[in-house]
Amino acid sequence: NAGVMQNPRHLVRRRGQEARLRCSPMKGHSHVYWYRQLPEEGLKFMVYLQKENIIDESGMPKERFSAEFPKEGPSILRIQQVVRGDSAAYFCASSPPSRQNTEAFFGQGTRLTVV
Amino acid sequence: GNSVTQMEGPVTLSEEAFLTINCTYTATGYPSLFWYVQYPGEGLQLLLKATKADDKGSNKGFEATYRKETTSFHLEKGSVQVSDSAVYFCALSGTGADGLTFGKGTHLIIQP
Numbered sequence: 001n002a003g004v005m006q007n008p009r010h011l012v013r014r015r016g017q018e019a020r021l022r023c024s025p026m027k028g029h030s031h032v033y034w035y036r037q038l039p040e041e042g043l044k045f046m047v048y049l050q051k052e053n054i055i056d057e058s059g060m061p062k063e064r065f066s067a068e069f070p071k072e073g074p075s076i077l078r079i080q081q082v083v084r085g086d087s088a089a090y091f092c093a094s095s096p097p098s099r100q101n102t103e104a105f106f107g108q109g110t111r112l113t114v115v
Numbered sequence: 116g117n118s119v120t121q122m123e124g125p126v127t128l129s130e131e132a133f134l135t136i137n138c139t140y141t142a143t144g145y146p147s148l149f150w151y152v153q154y155p156g157e158g159l160q161l162l163l164k165a166t167k168a169d170d171k172g173s174n175k176g177f178e179a180t181y182r183k184e185t186t187s188f189h190l191e192k193g194s195v196q197v198s199d200s201a202v203y204f205c206a207l208s209g210t211g212a213d214g215l216t217f218g219k220g221t222h223l224i225i226q227p
Contacts, residue, residue: 004158033215042219043159043204091158093215102208103149104215106158 002027004094005074006107013082013114021077021110025094032075033104034067037089049075082114117142121205121218128195129226136190136221138179138205146207148172148181148188149215153202162190162203200225 005024013019025032034046045059049069060067064082069075079086089111093104121138128134140148147166151159163172168183179190188205205218 006158035217043217045216093159102147103161103164104208106151106160108158 004029004092004105004107006090006092006110008110009108011110011112013112015083015114016081019079019082019086019112019114021079021090021092021112022074023077023092023094023107024074025092026105028096029094029105030097031095031104032069033093033095034075034077035091035093037091037109039088043091046077079112082112084114087112087114117146117207117209117216119205119207119216119218121203121221124202124220124222125224126221127224127226130197131194132225134190134192134195134199134223136203136205136223138188138190138218140186140188140205140207140216142186142207142209142216144209146209148179149206149208150177150179150188150190151204151206151217153204153220155201159204195223195225197225197227199223 035043048056150162163174165172165181
């Protein structure tokens, strides 16, 4: 049973380009969370999704950032027109359908560097 | 809303020292509590958890007890090793619409 898979592990983008980060949850998990970790800072919640639905996007910047979790395929975090301040580690986590009071399982993260 | 407060780091200890990392929380209802560990360059791994008051979670020599009266979940280990050097995150999972709520993390450095 594979864990949460994120790809790519490392991503380099020039300012103004788009970044697409992918997350495949664990088998049987229908809830996905995205977190951002800035250097020397903790984890910041970005968005919580279920299949085809955004449940909570209160942590997402209002512009340039979007997320989806389609019926088929991985969850995608998309950052348009990247800027240097977007450089961070982005972690995806998943949890089973009975999400209340359960832990989430994390992927290895995607480290985005904007040059 | 839910929140988690944990002691600021870095915490530097010598090998075989006793470790305590404090964690307190605010939440409505009866959350579950977790400690996650992040080794350099890696994602977060669940270290231990407790789902109700007075539960004790334990793993790899680490322990934490869910104290509802003090809203705390302090992480302890009797004798740390160099390999325990990592960032430790306290977290809670409630019954609301959001996911896990994390503390800011505590960087632990163990010196030989």
